[in-house]
Amino acid sequence: MSTERQMRSLSLAIGAIWVVLDQLSKHWAVNRLSGGRIIHVIGSLQLNLSFNSGMAFGKGKGFGPVVGVIALVVVVVILVGLRTGASRLGAVAVGLVVGGAVGNICDRLFRGDGWFRGSVVDFIDVQWWPVFNLADVGVTLGGALLVLGALLAGRSRRASESVGSAP
Numbered sequence: 001m002s003t004e005r006q007m008r009s010l011s012l013a014i015g016a017i018w019v020v021l022d023q024l025s026k027h028w029a030v031n032r033l034s035g036g037r038i039i040h041v042i043g044s045l046q047l048n049l050s051f052n053s054g055m056a057f058g059k060g061k062g063f064g065p066v067v068g069v070i071a072l073v074v075v076v077v078i079l080v081g082l083r084t085g086a087s088r089l090g091a092v093a094v095g096l097v098v099g100g101a102v103g104n105i106c107d108r109l110f111r112g113d114g115w116f117r118g119s120v121v122d123f124i125d126v127q128w129w130p131v132f133n134l135a136d137v138g139v140t141l142g143g144a145l146l147v148l149g150a151l152l153a154g155r156s157r158r159a160s161e162s163v164g165s166a167p
Contacts (some may be wrong), residue, residue, distance in 0.1 A: 007091040037049075094146070096138040
């Protein structure tokens, strides 16, 4: 199997696993935290069920369909981009971003009364930041890893160029 194909498979596997973990955790949260139940974990971390029908941080109520369509387009663009070679770090990062995006798209598709009219289930509450979920963690962590990978690739490229230009 080619390296490119291995990286694509790694991204897709991580994305699929992340979607499953996200949806299982949301199923648990809806069943265990309904009715205003809050579970205190440690420090300011608690599990507290909320539903987001808007954009990030609960802003833009009513824009859920727009956000859902944009997220779907982004996922398709990222998946098409998987055809180009990527590092292992890049493949993991893409898998996390795609898995997180698809997890929240599933909520918008299947937790409402119409096409992209559903609300995203959020339940991880640190009390000093908006409530979020594992899909959000995947998108954020994957995005950070993509930035890190780009920085490392640039650093490596600059180092090899300076070695190649030495007298």
